[in-house]
Amino acid sequence: MRRMRTAPTHLGTSQNIYDSADFFGEYSKYPRAQNGLEGASEWPLLKALLPKDLTGVAVLDLGCGDGWFSRWALDQGAASVLGLDASKNMLDRARELTTDESRGCIEFRQVDMQNLSLEESAFDLIFSGLALHYPANLDEILQELHRSLRPGGAFVFSVEHPVFTAPRNPGFNRDQLTGRTYWPLNDYFDEGSRSVSWLGARVRKQHHMVETWIGGVLSAGFGLVGLHEWGATDEEARKHPNWPEGVSPRFMIISTRKTFKSTTLSRVATMKRSNLRRAVSWARRGVLLSRRLRMKSAWRSIES
Numbered sequence: 001m002r003r004m005r006t007a008p009t010h011l012g013t014s015q016n017i018y019d020s021a022d023f024f025g026e027y028s029k030y031p032r033a034q035n036g037l038e039g040a041s042e043w044p045l046l047k048a049l050l051p052k053d054l055t056g057v058a059v060l061d062l063g064c065g066d067g068w069f070s071r072w073a074l075d076q077g078a079a080s081v082l083g084l085d086a087s088k089n090m091l092d093r094a095r096e097l098t099t100d101e102s103r104g105c106i107e108f109r110q111v112d113m114q115n116l117s118l119e120e121s122a123f124d125l126i127f128s129g130l131a132l133h134y135p136a137n138l139d140e141i142l143q144e145l146h147r148s149l150r151p152g153g154a155f156v157f158s159v160e161h162p163v164f165t166a167p168r169n170p171g172f173n174r175d176q177l178t179g180r181t182y183w184p185l186n187d188y189f190d191e192g193s194r195s196v197s198w199l200g201a202r203v204r205k206q207h208h209m210v211e212t213w214i215g216g217v218l219s220a221g222f223g224l225v226g227l228h229e230w231g232a233t234d235e236e237a238r239k240h241p242n243w244p245e246g247v248s249p250r251f252m253i254i255s256t257r258k259t260f261k262s263t264t265l266s267r268v269a270t271m272k273r274s275n276l277r278r279a280v281s282w283a284r285r286g287v288l289l290s291r292r293l294r295m296k297s298a299w300r301s302i303e304s
């Protein structure tokens with residue numbers, strides 16, 4: 001399976017916090033690390049936005065972590081799965097959890113997605129679970145993913161919700177007057193890097209507004225198919241007492257497709273003005289020519 005090109009290294013490496021022993025130890029206690037799909041609270045919403053039939057498809061799992069989605073995709077009939085992640089710890093666990101039978105069709109590779117370089121039109125499905133809010137060059141990555149997806153292919157991903165990533169000092173507050181719990185939304189419009197305390201470490205991630213996520217996928221050329229926002233239900237809140245039910249969204253799930261139309265439109269959108277004028281004038285000439293030809297054949301049929 002060869003679906004990557006030599007990577008450019010202009011951005012250097014990212015934080016790779018999952019390779020810190022203490023952080024990884026804490027993360028390993030998380031329900032999604034222990035129970036895979038069943039432990040991932042957003043999985044039912046995510047699954048609903050995935051293509052229904054994965055038989056024979058080539059899958060990329062970007063930021064695959066311990067590879068639960070990669071193995072699930074293979075169980076659904078995918079022909080091949082490439083799982084990429086920056087963390088050696090995560091990939092070691094992914095390999096441990098992957099049985100011998102599936103090894104031939106799954107490949108896990110250590111790659112920093114900030115320097116992503118993939119083969120053109122190599123995948124039918126690109127999936128990314130809670131990883132795309134880490135890299136600093138989102139637009140570049142989205143363009144590379146679009147290039148590596150076949151026309152008609154699906155790109156489905158989950159990220160931390162922009163409401164969740166916005167505050168610089170995140171944490172639930174209590175309203176003095178009503179006594180209700182709320183999530184502060186200051187700094188929402190101030191996009192960029194955040195350094196937040198999580199699992200005993202300072203974790204670096206990126207805050208993007210909703211319009212930036214949507215604008216990013218559209219201008220990369222994807223067509224939007226669906227969007228879900230996950231927040232803790234009563235049951236989830238009982239499992240995670242620090243996520244008060246219904247207070248704020250925690251994850252955002254976006255489903256897109258690479259359509260021929262969106263590819264063409266994004267090409268038009270990025271064309272230089274002079275090229276665009278030329279393209280429009282050629283299109284007009286084409287319309288006039290076909291009209292003339294149709295008239296000619298109409299005359300011929302009247303004359304005969």
Ligand SMILES: C[S@@+](CC[C@H](N)C(=O)[O-])C[C@H]1O[C@@H](n2cnc3c(N)ncnc32)[C@H](O)[C@@H]1O
Nearest residue numbers: 014018063064065085086087112113129131134
């Ligand atoms: C919250 S975990 C999610 C893992 C898995 N996709 C899941 O849904 O359970 C985030 C993953 O993204 C990976 N990651 C973060 N930044 C990355 C980068 N720049 N390149 C590749 N992987 C990255 C981490 O190593 C980690 O495995």
